[in-house]
Amino acid sequence: MERQDYRVQRPWSATLAQPSHSPLPLAAGTRIVEVFDRQELARQLLILGEPGAGKTTMMLELAEDLLQRAIADKAEPIPVLVSLSSWKNPGQPIFEWLVGELKGKYGIRQDLAQRWLKNNQLLPLLDGLDEVTPQHQQACAVALNTWLTGEIGQRPSGLLICCRREEFEQVVRRPLNLYGAIYLQALTVEQIEDYFAQFELQDVWQTVQQDEALQELLTRPLFLSMFGLVQTQGKFSLSVWRESTTSERKIEYLLDTYWDATITRELIIDPNEKQQDILSKTYGTKPLPTRKAVQRALVFAAKMLECQSSTELLIEKMQPTALIAQRQKWAYLLIKGLIIGLIIGLIFGLIGLMFGLIGLIFGLMFGLMGGLDTIEPVDEISISISHEGRREIVRSLRIWLIFGLIFGLSLELSFGLMGGSSFGLIGLIVLIEGLIIGLIIGLIKGLIKGLKADIQTRIDPNQGMKNSVKNMVVVSAIALMMALSFKFLLEYLLASVVGSNELFFMVEIALVMLIWSSFYQAGGNALSKHLALRLVLAWNGYAPLRYDLLLNYCTERLLLQRIGGRYRFLHKLLQDHFAKMDLG
Numbered sequence: 086m087e088r089q090d091y092r093v094q095r096p097w098s099a100t101l102a103q104p105s106h107s108p109l110p111l112a113a114g115t116r117i118v119e120v121f122d123r124q125e126l127a128r129q130l131l132i133l134g135e136p137g138a139g140k141t142t143m144m145l146e147l148a149e150d151l152l153q154r155a156i157a158d159k160a161e162p163i164p165v166l167v168s169l170s171s172w173k174n175p176g177q178p179i180f181e182w183l184v185g186e187l188k189g190k191y192g193i194r195q196d197l198a199q200r201w202l203k204n205n206q207l208l209p210l211l212d213g214l215d216e217v218t219p220q221h222q223q224a225c226a227v228a229l230n231t232w233l234t235g236e237i238g239q240r241p242s243g244l245l246i247c248c249r250r251e252e253f254e255q256v257v258r259r260p261l262n263l264y265g266a267i268y269l270q271a272l273t274v275e276q277i278e279d280y281f282a283q284f285e286l287q288d289v290w291q292t293v294q295q296d297e298a299l300q301e302l303l304t305r306p307l308f309l310s311m312f313g314l315v316q317t318q319g320k321f322s323l324s325v326w327r328e329s330t331t332s333e334r335k336i337e338y339l340l341d342t343y344w345d346a347t348i349t350r351e352l353i354i355d356p357n358e359k360q361q362d363i364l365s366k367t368y369g370t371k372p373l374p375t376r377k378a379v380q381r382a383l384v385f386a387a388k389m390l391e392c393q394s395s396t397e398l399l400i401e402k403m404q405p406t407a408l409i410a411q412r413q414k415w416a417y418l419l420i421k422g423l424i425i426g427l428i429i430g431l432i433f434g435l436i437g438l439m440f441g442l443i444g445l446i447f448g449l450m451f452g453l454m455g456g457l458d459t460i461e462p463v464d465e466i467s468i469s470i471s472h473e474g475r476r477e478i479v480r481s482l483r484i485w486l487i488f489g490l491i492f493g494l495s496l497e498l499s500f501g502l503m504g505g506s507s508f509g510l511i512g513l514i515v516l517i518e519g520l521i522i523g524l525i526i527g528l529i530k531g532l533i534k535g536l537k538a539d540i541q542t543r544i545d546p547n548q549g550m551k552n553s554v555k556n557m558v559v560v561s562a563i564a565l566m567m568a569l570s571f572k573f574l575l576e577y578l579l580a581s582v583v584g585s586n587e588l589f590f591m592v593e594i595a596l597v598m599l600i601w602s603s604f605y606q607a608g609g610n611a612l613s614k615h616l617a618l619r620l621v622l623a624w625n626g627y628a629p630l631r632y633d634l635l636l637n638y639c640t641e642r643l644l645l646q647r648i649g650g651r652y653r654f655l656h657k658l659l660q661d662h663f664a665k666m667d668l669g
Contacts, residue, residue: 086111086120092253092266093131096234108268117143117267118150121245126265128208128243129233133250134269136658137307140247143269144210147245151208162208162243165191169246170216170396175224179232180239183209190651205242215252216657218394222256233262271304280309289316292323299326302335307656311343314643318346340662347642348376367638374635378626380666382635383644385627387654387663396660398652400632404459405618409668413621421617428609627668 088109111120121130134140144166151164167186172179180202187198187207201207217225233240246261250268272280277300281290293300293312303309315321320342329335352365362370386398389407408414622628629635636652639645644659645652654660 086115086117086267087270088120089133089266089268090264092133092260092268093263094260095264096262110270111267116150117147120265120267121147121243123265129241129263129265130245131261131263131266132245132247132269133253133266135251135271135305136249137305137656138269138271139306140249140269141212142306144212144245144247148210162206164208164210166210166212168213168216168396169211169225170213170394172217172225172228173221173394175221175228177228179228202241203238208243209241210245212247213396213657214246214248214257216394216396219252219256222252223259226257226259226261230259230262272306272309273304274300277303277309281313284313286313286316289313292316296323296327298332298335299323302332302339307658308336308339311339314350315339315342315346318350320346336658337662340659343659344380344644344662347644348379350642352641365638365641367634367641374629374638378629379635379639379642380663381626381668382628382632383639383663384666384668385622386652387660387666388668390660391664396653396657397648398636399650400636401615403615403618403622403628405614408618408621413625416624417617417621420620421614424613424617428613 088111117132120126121128132140132143148164148166151161155161155163165187167183167190171186172182174182183202184195184198187193187202188195193201198207214222214225229246233244244263246263248257277293278290281287281293289312293303299312303312312321321339326335326338329338354363354365364370364373368374385407388409389403390396390398392407393404405414405417408417619628619630619632622632623630636645637647640647640652643655645654654663
């Protein structure tokens, strides 16, 4: 590492250090936490480097040291890793964006996230300023500077930001209001030679010495580790390498050979498991996915992440906008409509066959009209109700009571205009019915928003959809019990006013509304959309129905990394490489 403090503008400083200032090399073996703790840097640091130089690795090393410190001393802030690639709104303040990220990634309730940030109980480590959409990188730098020098209660007590050097110089093109910057230098020839000697690959080092361009590329740790794996698998050809005329083509060749080496190498399996014919930790004795299937899934994932300007993949966060062909989008709309139609038809079928068919047609139209709208899983609910949760319940009750009042008044007016006092009496009862329906729907909707777990990290793949299914079953069961009680109440109130046929119709319509609303709000909506999307993706070979198994298998193959329920490519360069491939 070397200090390059001229890359930043210290807050409240009258002058900016000039690029002519000489970089200050740091002693070999210096740990990043030692630099971060230096008094003059005030725990605010920028890390720059070339692609594959080890910026993220350096950040993770710092996170580990800070975490151990926080465990030992409760007064120390807890490090939180967040990727800047998800910052997409140029008008959004960084503090507000960070609160949303902490809720989405770590499940921290927004009021808690705000309090912890303001009390300096969290220390943000922000990776990938260069991964922000290029046209927004300058705006992101401006937003970061505003945050760092803005409202005192929102300023971070410590901060780390990582960025590629080239993007920082040519795209961002403005200093950050931090106290210091370091640049990760290239590996030396001696370090490369020691690396190969450590793994007894002296013959590989002899090959490297024959080509100056290859030696230059391997000064980056990422490419050095990739090359070590490729060479041990016998996939690298020096003659083919030399035929690549540009550095970009050379990197592409190395990434191609890395893919070939990882997908064909023998997986490390315990000897006892080998005797049981276990082929991989993920699939066990089941047949492994073909090379073509893995490549197609990875290409689709890379293209999807590229469109979303993201580096992290969550299965439950996949959106129908990722579909490419128009026929795929129409298939999604049709399947979604059929699923919703079948559910509504089943509920309406409680009244009779004719209403069941009407429900099916209504659901199909509802699904087609919905378009490619966003899929939002419903988080798991908990028993405790926070202050924010109580506000959500009150807000929902207010909205739906107003809706029920308007609904009941309109029906009462209609009945009154149609037939005098007797119909007016029915209308009054309908008004009461509308208010009760509004009350129950509002309570259900509010409880779903208010009874969410305060902190819930996504540990398992597709955890959001699994929670949606749990919520759907629990809330629908509660709604059904409430609806049955409501049924007996209505039958008692209306028995002496209307005929048996009208009574049956009014009661059953109320039941259908309650059951459908609870199902829809508790996760049925998200589940219907997600199931339709997954069926289309599986049909086109983009993502099998057990997508989590394939992604876990790719982590075994050293192509992806898994963090809880999230997946990301081994490196952004590898993601970009697959994104350039044809889906076929």
